[in-house]
Amino acid sequence: MMNDESLICEETANFTLGNTFYRSQSKITRDLGVLAAKIYKSEQGRLRVLDAMTGCGVRSIRYYLESDADFIWSNDSNPENKAVIEYNLGFILQKNKGKITYKNANNIFFECFNNKDYYDFVDVDAFGSPNPYLSTVLWATKINGLIYVTCTDGRTGTGHLPENCLQNYGSYGRSHPAAQEQVLRLIIGSSLQEAATMGLGIEPIFAYFSGSTYRVMLRLLPKINLSLDNYGFLGYCHHCGEYTTISYKQLGKVNCYHQQENKYYNYTISGAMWLGNLHNKEYLKTMKNLAISLKWSTVSDLLSIMIHESNFPPYFYTLGEIGRRGKLDIPKRSQLIEALENDGFQATNTHINSQAIKTNASLKQCIEISEKLINNSKVGKIND
Template structure:
């Protein structure tokens, strides 16, 4: 059957996945990743790389859209012969061209100096990170999708330790912790190659995380980026309500480039959906603080009901500190003030001051 996404019409198997992780099959297409592809198109519209490698083609939807919507020269790698046939059909049907390699991503990255390499495999991106980080052009970008969220959020601690060398508590903060764990892994791997990484975009949506990072050469900057990776302890950061547990190591630097996000929000590419633009507009405040304050925890620790989130955000913003909603939790707030200021405001807004 044919599905419409962006400007593209894509031939997909009739059994394609409308939500969740989807089942693995030739021409794998997951409509739940539409937002991932839209935000990639938005970022590419500002980053303007000279070329793009869709490293895990499946239907080729990413490259088809990148060529058709942005005119960026693209290549696709894919190892499944049936998927390769579908990719060829989709390129032809959309009247666009891209170089197709029926070879593993790991060898295709060595073929050219790619300025944007998209890593979107089934499950964990870990097996492909070193190949992408080593091959991408100096100053180029990696887009990385991870669907191993149970590992990144610590729901099976032994797996988190094995794959990422870390501990994550799997509490209400787990998705920001998981993204920061993923970033720590990428930063460390880049540093082994005397390269350093700057996050452009980082988000969680449903069953996946997506990050886009810039990769540059520089051993001193790589050293400095390693200084931004360490453990976090909510008891030390917030209050005695939390257990005295060291989580991580996680990335403590910025997780996005707000100027790039505002550029693509000012002028979103024509074919991205309004839902994706709205979602992207909710990412703008994520750098305001390292981790967010969780209102549900404050309510539990004080034994009072939750006030309205927007009311608390407005109140906190009036204290002279910055406050934003976070996309990592419906009751989470990024706030530059202290836990005590947060609690005082919480009590005032909920009528318990």
């Protein structure tokens, strides 16, 4: 028997846990999902949500109350969670605005396809790799609908388990300083390729990393958009720390040239992966405005960073790497970004790493500008 004394509150949702899993630190990923779903509802005039791995049901509650969902299908593979889930979601069932099942998520997706019962918003909060669901979730999603997937297996995509990466994503992920962003791009790229086999396309709405959790929001498009421009490889030179993007046509033809040594070094290549924009800037601007109206300051600040980083190259430089490679003290990130912009480059923070920058400058140029900053700072102290 449940009682109100055991209730947990998250925004408008009140729920109990029992033996179900709940991570309060992941609230911001649920906030992002609520915002994206609410905007979809305002644009499309409808919102049917499939919460394929509902757990305690907090996401279903919030999609219903905060995103104004018309219908919620909450599913969990563990029938032992039945009492908790039906207690938490009982008010939705009483209004005939939802249903609850206890099946494997893939069975649910195929059921949707067989019944031509497609959903506007499908949340797949998987534990480990999302790979078992990246193709099947397409069968349950309405064209132009949204898919929200989770990955908690960062080791596979960051180069620690490259053979597992090949098994999960059909890509080979190698280790380098921007490997966390690589995981996001592997997920998007794998989804893109899976959609292409069905004559469909994929567009990332946003891709978010926090600690050990990767969350990617995708839109299912009616036509194939996979191309040699947006699906390819990332090259990293361990000798100098520079990155480059490599298309399928360039494989075997690209090396990193070091002028001082008059020598070529091979890039360590990861991929194939998504090389396009990490986020849809206009969608995120709308999400930010909504977050501001809700007084969700932490979320709006995060969205500001994501908006700025959305169309930069598919990698970043850490301040530590700039300092190590240049054998110099590390400048403040804000100062380096300002100095890069003053020199005509584009530069910004990245939400993925609080001690890194995204820029269209090379690492060598970042080091040179950092040296100027440090030297000017020393001269200023002497003059003082």
